[in-house]
Amino acid sequence: MQLSGGSLLALLGREAATALGSSPRPDGGQGQAASAARQYAMVIDSRKCRQRPGCTKCLDACHQAHNVPYIEDPGRKVDWIWEAPAQDVFSGQQSPYIQITLKNEPVPVLCNHCEYPPCVRVCPTGATWKRETDGIVMMDWHRCIGCKYCIVACPYGARSFNFLDPRPYIKHLNAEFPTRREGVVEKCNFCAERLAEGKLPACVEACPENAMIFGDITDFHSEISKLLRARDTIRRKPELGTQPNVFYIV
């Protein structure tokens, strides 16, 4: 097959668009989730969150539980959950009135554990995958080769790369959870290790306002399902078709 310069560019553009998840419902790949028995999801009530300005309990609990290093350099920092201004979190959903309501308040953001995760589609080693039993987008650091393709693919910036050996930057080591090593990618795992013990995610448990509600959205009677039916929620960048499983009440 011969490709002219223009058609080659068009082909590359289509491939890139698919990898970034910009088609409305990416077909096939490893991102399929139709067979998921359960689907864990989270609702973040940013109204409750705003009632405690400066509160970072969810961030601290998560980073403590998972040995996330504290690196000040913004180019090298590692985050599983962090706060970002509402105008950035919900970019594309802005109206002057929404901006007035939110006042650019910080909103907690984390991996969305998408129904169709672009990071999973691009991972060349299977180090990240969507778990069929509960829909969590998992990471296997044993298999991560640090190519950073998933970081490029994630439209939410939910993944961090360990440019440095993280251990010297961890204040209190938690021996029950591994650290990472230099050269691997990491992100929120919805506290899979805690769920296995029947516990709630660390951030959910730590929130003093109960602003984070976690559960199985395929269970019609779960608290999160009832909440999603009762309240209006929005998701980040819905136009990309990734179907995030983190919902926000604004």
Added chain:
Amino acid sequence: MRDRVWILAGLAVFVAVITLPAWTRLATLRQSRSPDLVLPANQKDCVLPASQMRATHMKLLLQWRDDVVRKDVHTFKAYDGKVYNMSLTSTCLSCHNKTEFCDRCHSYAGVSMPSCWDCHLDPRLAAGGAK
């Protein structure tokens, strides 16, 4: 044939040097020494019989890793029927001391430490705040 003496003397020195460790051991009457391992005080049984653990513990650890990380299976039924949580730090190291058991044997056998410890922590060291 004038060099016969030198050749035989050289061969004798060569054989003496090659067999020196054996002579030294015979001279000191020392038995061959196994690694000086500190065994757990509170447990007698491991998840597999000791002979199997000695031979295949890395295979078992890799199996545990795949079961926990990839398959979300967390319990292991041992040969004696006991059920263990598949965890390097919480199960293995709750009995064994990494420095006095794992490291000593690997050092004795001349086997480099696997990359497990790049990420997994020794609870005893983590509690002291060390790396």
